[in-house]
Amino acid sequence: MLLRQHDQSMASAARRPGAVVRRANKGEGSHASRHPRGRHARKESLLRAACLVPPLALLAMLVGYPLVETLRTSVMRSTFIQPETVYVGLDNFSALLSADEFWAVVRNSVIWTAVVVSLQFVLGLAAAILLSKRFRGRTALRAVVIVPWVMPGIIAGVLWKLVYDPYLGPLNNLLGGIGPMGGNPAWLGATGTALFAVCVAAVWKGFPLSTVMYMAAYQNVPQDMRDAARIDGAGRWREFWHVTLPSMASTMRTTVLLTMVWTFNYFDLVYVMTKGGPGVSTEIFPTVVYRQAFSEVNYGVAAAYGVVSVLVLSVFTALYLRQLNRVGGLR
Numbered sequence: 397m398l399l400r401q402h403d404q405s406m407a408s409a410a411r412r413p414g415a416v417v418r419r420a421n422k423g424e425g426s427h428a429s430r431h432p433r434g435r436h437a438r439k440e441s442l443l444r445a446a447c448l449v450p451p452l453a454l455l456a457m458l459v460g461y462p463l464v465e466t467l468r469t470s471v472m473r474s475t476f477i478q479p480e481t482v483y484v485g486l487d488n489f490s491a492l493l494s495a496d497e498f499w500a501v502v503r504n505s506v507i508w509t510a511v512v513v514s515l516q517f518v519l520g521l522a523a524a525i526l527l528s529k530r531f532r533g534r535t536a537l538r539a540v541v542i543v544p545w546v547m548p549g550i551i552a553g554v555l556w557k558l559v560y561d562p563y564l565g566p567l568n569n570l571l572g573g574i575g576p577m578g579g580n581p582a583w584l585g586a587t588g589t590a591l592f593a594v595c596v597a598a599v600w601k602g603f604p605l606s607t608v609m610y611m612a613a614y615q616n617v618p619q620d621m622r623d624a625a626r627i628d629g630a631g632r633w634r635e636f637w638h639v640t641l642p643s644m645a646s647t648m649r650t651t652v653l654l655t656m657v658w659t660f661n662y663f664d665l666v667y668v669m670t671k672g673g674p675g676v677s678t679e680i681f682p683t684v685v686y687r688q689a690f691s692e693v694n695y696g697v698a699a700a701y702g703v704v705s706v707l708v709l710s711v712f713t714a715l716y717l718r719q720l721n722r723v724g725g726l727r
Contacts, residue, residue: 517606528611541607545602
């Protein structure tokens with residue numbers, strides 16, 4: 397009886413208008429509590445968009461505008477004698493493809509990039525392993541090794557130009573005047589040796605960066621893995637080939653791709669040492685762009701060379717970003 401009366405009283409109370417109003421007010425309160433959250437989310441989105449505006453504007457000004465202007469100039473023709481620009485379409489690109497100079501620049505750029513990057517990899521890895529060992533004077537040697545990399549390219553170019561001097565350079569003095577040309581070889585003055593002489597200078601200047609990168613990766617290889625390989629009977633070579641190198645692989649790929657981009661786009665060292673000569677034996681894309689634009693005042697051809705260079709660099713950059721994303725450098 398008491399339970400029945402209690403249920404009836406609760407049902408009558410639920411049917412009262414006040415209860416409905418209180419429930420409605422409760423629902424409105426919950427909706428109102430959710431509304432500020434949505435407003436806060438919109439404010440946060442607007443703030444993020446506002447923060448992106450300055451870097452995007454700077455990127456458009458420093459990268460977008462020069463790129464668009466280069467593309468526009470590549471389809472124009474203007475010279476020192478005829479400074480007025482004339483639209484020529486793809487004539488500049490067709491002239492490049494039919495010129496022997498263009499293919500010489502392509503060949504030199506491929507040889508230059510392949511030789512420099514390969515030697516930097518080998519020397520950098522060897523120096524990294526050596527400097528990871530414990531011996532007296534290791535700290536001082538590490539400091540000395542990094543000097544070529546921090547040296548400005550112009551100073552390095554002048555230094556190596558003195559080294560290769562036929563009469564006053566120490567190289568010919570050390571060789572005792574014996575060389576492929578006999579007497580006092582002009583290493584930078586002969587088409588057969590100029591490119592490789594510049595490659596040696598570039599390797600000397602660039603390999604310390606590879607050394608630092610590989611040394612960090614080498615020291616991060618877990619010692620437990622090396623000990624386990626030795627317990628299993630692996631020698632030093634097998635341990636290095638099957639344990640150390642796989643552990644350093646991601647750093648190696650990233651460093652090689654990065655040095656490929658930098659080497660392909662290198663300018664100051666080559667220009668100071670040879671200015672692309674003799675002839676076009678050391679001419680690469682950055683030096684030929686400079687010569688066409690500022691020496692021959694042929695901006696259309698220079699821009700066409702620049703577009704081709706950007707396309708090649710875009711491939712290297714895409715591979716580098718893909719490798720960086722694979723190892724977790726980008727999110």
